[in-house]
Amino acid sequence: MTTTTTKKGRFGRFGGQFVPETLMTALQELEEAYDKFKNDEEFQNELNYYLKNYVGRETPLYFAERLTAQFGGAKIYLKREDLNHTGAHKINNALGQALLAKRMGKNKIVAETGAGQHGVATATACALLGMECIVYMGAEDVKRQALNVFRMELLGTKVVGVEKGSATLKDAVNEALRHWVTNIEDTHYILGSAMGPHPFPTIVRDFQRVIGDETRKQILEVENRLPDAVVACIGGGSNSIGMFYPFVEDSDVALYGVEAAGHGIETGKHAAAINGGQTGVLHGAFMYLLQDENGFVQEAHSISAGLDYPGVGPEHCHLHDSGRATYVNITDDEALEGVKLLCKTEGILPALESAHAIAYASKLAKTMSPDEILVICLSGRGDKDVHTISSALGGDLT
Amino acid sequence: MSQLKETILKTTANGDKAFVPYIMAGDGGLDKLQPTILKLQELGVTAIEVGIPFTDPVADGPTIERAGERALAAGTTLRKVVETLQGFVDQVTVPLVAMTYLNPILAYGVEDFARDAKAAGIRGMIIPDMPLEESEIVHPAFKAEGIALVQLVSLASSSERIERLTKASEGFIYAVTVNGITGARQSFADELGEHFKKLQSYTDTPVLAGFGISTPDHVRNFGAICDGVIVGSKIVDSIANDDWVTIEELVKASKVAPVK
Numbered sequence: 154m155t156t157t158t159t160k161k162g163r164f165g166r167f168g169g170q171f172v173p174e175t176l177m178t179a180l181q182e183l184e185e186a187y188d189k190f191k192n193d194e195e196f197q198n199e200l201n202y203y204l205k206n207y208v209g210r211e212t213p214l215y216f217a218e219r220l221t222a223q224f225g226g227a228k229i230y231l232k233r234e235d236l237n238h239t240g241a242h243k244i245n246n247a248l249g250q251a252l253l254a255k256r257m258g259k260n261k262i263v264a265e266t267g268a269g270q271h272g273v274a275t276a277t278a279c280a281l282l283g284m285e286c287i288v289y290m291g292a293e294d295v296k297r298q299a300l301n302v303f304r305m306e307l308l309g310t311k312v313v314g315v316e317k318g319s320a321t322l323k324d325a326v327n328e329a330l331r332h333w334v335t336n337i338e339d340t341h342y343i344l345g346s347a348m349g350p351h352p353f354p355t356i357v358r359d360f361q362r363v364i365g366d367e368t369r370k371q372i373l374e375v376e377n378r379l380p381d382a383v384v385a386c387i388g389g390g391s392n393s394i395g396m397f398y399p400f401v402e403d404s405d406v407a408l409y410g411v412e413a414a415g416h417g418i419e420t421g422k423h424a425a426a427i428n429g430g431q432t433g434v435l436h437g438a439f440m441y442l443l444q445d446e447n448g449f450v451q452e453a454h455s456i457s458a459g460l461d462y463p464g465v466g467p468e469h470c471h472l473h474d475s476g477r478a479t480y481v482n483i484t485d486d487e488a489l490e491g492v493k494l495l496c497k498t499e500g501i502l503p504a505l506e507s508a509h510a511i512a513y514a515s516k517l518a519k520t521m522s523p524d525e526i527l528v529i530c531l532s533g534r535g536d537k538d539v540h541t542i543s544s545a546l547g548g549d550l551t
Numbered sequence: 552m553s554q555l556k557e558t559i560l561k562t563t564a565n566g567d568k569a570f571v572p573y574i575m576a577g578d579g580g581l582d583k584l585q586p587t588i589l590k591l592q593e594l595g596v597t598a599i600e601v602g603i604p605f606t607d608p609v610a611d612g613p614t615i616e617r618a619g620e621r622a623l624a625a626g627t628t629l630r631k632v633v634e635t636l637q638g639f640v641d642q643v644t645v646p647l648v649a650m651t652y653l654n655p656i657l658a659y660g661v662e663d664f665a666r667d668a669k670a671a672g673i674r675g676m677i678i679p680d681m682p683l684e685e686s687e688i689v690h691p692a693f694k695a696e697g698i699a700l701v702q703l704v705s706l707a708s709s710s711e712r713i714e715r716l717t718k719a720s721e722g723f724i725y726a727v728t729v730n731g732i733t734g735a736r737q738s739f740a741d742e743l744g745e746h747f748k749k750l751q752s753y754t755d756t757p758v759l760a761g762f763g764i765s766t767p768d769h770v771r772n773f774g775a776i777c778d779g780v781i782v783g784s785k786i787v788d789s790i791a792n793d794d795w796v797t798i799e800e801l802v803k804a805s806k807v808a809p810v811k
């Protein structure tokens with residue numbers, strides 16, 4: 154397969170394990186535990202039980218008729234990850250890893266969060282399974298996503314604001330890594346995207362591939378064929394790799410990853426690691442990275458906290474190099490248009506992250522014919538974003 | 552044998568313990584680098600670990616992280632540190648060990664960096680986010696310039712891994728004394744003595760203890776069970792406060808004979 158993890162956790166030249174020595178043993182343990190449980194029937198049954206009865210899977214693959222008419226091109230389907238419990242795809246991974254941690258005998262969880270969706274998902278899984286949870290969140294994001302901070306606290310999680318660096322997602326990852334290094338014996342780190350050191354990119358992808366697996370099955374049921382194109386937004390890359398992975402071998406299915414262009418790539422204020430970065434090492438992986446000529450990591454900029462990360466998961470970097478997937482970008486303003494469009498045509502308020510996929514699909518669909526099929530991964534719902542959306546549109550919600 | 556290892560062995564041969572202070576290059580401005588290094592070598596340190604600031608120093612605790620933020624704010628980069636060191640390399644009599652995260656080296660260009668680092672008096676490298684398994688990207692270039700690649704060995708590592716790291720480490724073995732990040736601490740686990748014995752049984756390369764060592768007693772206690780110490784956060788704080796008395800006491804604690 155094009156994307157099989159090689160022994161050292163590489164996807165082509167990307168990935169690896171660039172972490173302090175203190176973490177190497179924990180990563181090895183995690184890899185061994187994961188190898189043992191990923192094919193364990195009892196573990197899979199337990200996970201599937203919760204995915205069905207607790208998360209509410211499978212999620213619909215919804216034919217968006219009015220959006221299709223509005224775009225005037227390909228037939229549009231929405232994969233409704235926004236309908237998951239807690240409102241985004243993040244719960245698929247959080248629950249999977251929490252169950253894995255339990256089996257590893259680790260009852261304490263640390264996580265980072267950007268938009269707060271992964272934090273809420275992890276806090277939820279920990280409440281469900283009776284585990285102790287601490288979530289690091291950039292102080293900027295604590296402000297932008299106050300609702301999710303409150304939700305996490307209600308769920309019994311300790312939320313720690315990180316004032317360091319740019320006070321966003323990358324700094325939250327730094328703190329979560331430090332916390333993990335210091336508490337390695339009883340704590341598991343639930344990394345929230347398909348990034349970081351091996352084996353995280355593989356584990357997260359495997360827990361998210363349910364998105365693509367379901368989509369594949371569902372589209373075959375209703376259309377009796379595979380889609381012509383699939384579109385998903387890229388933060389660290391988890392909803393997108395989960396959607397893409399089951400289609401990677403189907404070369405007729407075009408894969409589009411949508412990066413956040415913020416104010417525009419040419420302004421330097423963006424979060425498009427593949428389209429606007431160079432290769433480098435951060436948070437355990439060799440990947441495309443926003444950095445200056447000195448190798449210092451640069452701040453990412455996006456209206457969407459969940460895309461506001463200077464790197465991108467290594468498997469996407471490889472899919473880009475190999476040409477199997479195409480990485481495009483969408484600005485803040487275009488994403489806001491995407492939000493409005495989906496609200497008005499379909500009655501669905503998308504997360505700002507997902508709105509990037511909507512906005513790109515609106516361009517792509519027009520270039521396709523009515524008998525072609527385009528699937529958009531609607532990774533989450535936008536309730537968490539109403540304050541940001543309101544103020545971006547000149548309103549004043551308080 | 553690397554020059555770094557040779558220097559440390561010379562120190563321990565006469566009964567002293569190696570003392571390696573960590574400084575953050577650019578903390579207080581790069582102008583401070585030369586006087587700081589010269590003063591430290593005057594106090595009789597064995598080698599000097601020169602920290603390069605990074606935007607995302609995941610292996611560092613608050614003291615060194617803050618020093619790094621100050622250094623970054625002062626415009627410090629890997630390239631500028633190398634240039635500054637080259638400017639007074641003929642006055643430096645102790646080996647320098649640079650500690651930097653990997654990405655600045657990749658951005659510099661591994662071969663270019665190795666060549667320039669050697670000309671700057673750098674004889675050893677510590678890269679905290681590059682475990683042995685990933686070291687092939689830099690090792691050949693460092694080897695070609697005679698720069699020792701120092702491995703960190705953590706308490707959390709398995710015995711098999713500890714043996715492999717200890718044998719692979721060049722210059723010295725950086726034995727991390729705690730599970731965690733850099734920073735001053737009160738107490739250390741009792742089983743450390745055994746741990747150090749095991750490390751020393753694998754190799755004749757000196758074993759130095761680091762992370763959390765902050766008092767003359769720590770220096771003496773670790774000196775009794777290994778070949779010397781690396782002192783980071785305490786030195787960084789003392790230099791920032793211009794407190795050379797504290798530094799002198801720490802260095803003295805590593806010597807059997809009085810400093811000349």
Ligand SMILES: Cc1ncc(COP(=O)(O)O)c(C=O)c1O
Pocket residue numbers: 241242243267268269270271345346347386387388389390391392393458459460504506507532533534
């Ligand atoms: C709804 C939603 N979509 C997408 C993302 C981006 O993450 P990823 O690229 O890992 O899917 C986030 C991250 O917080 C999110 O909350």
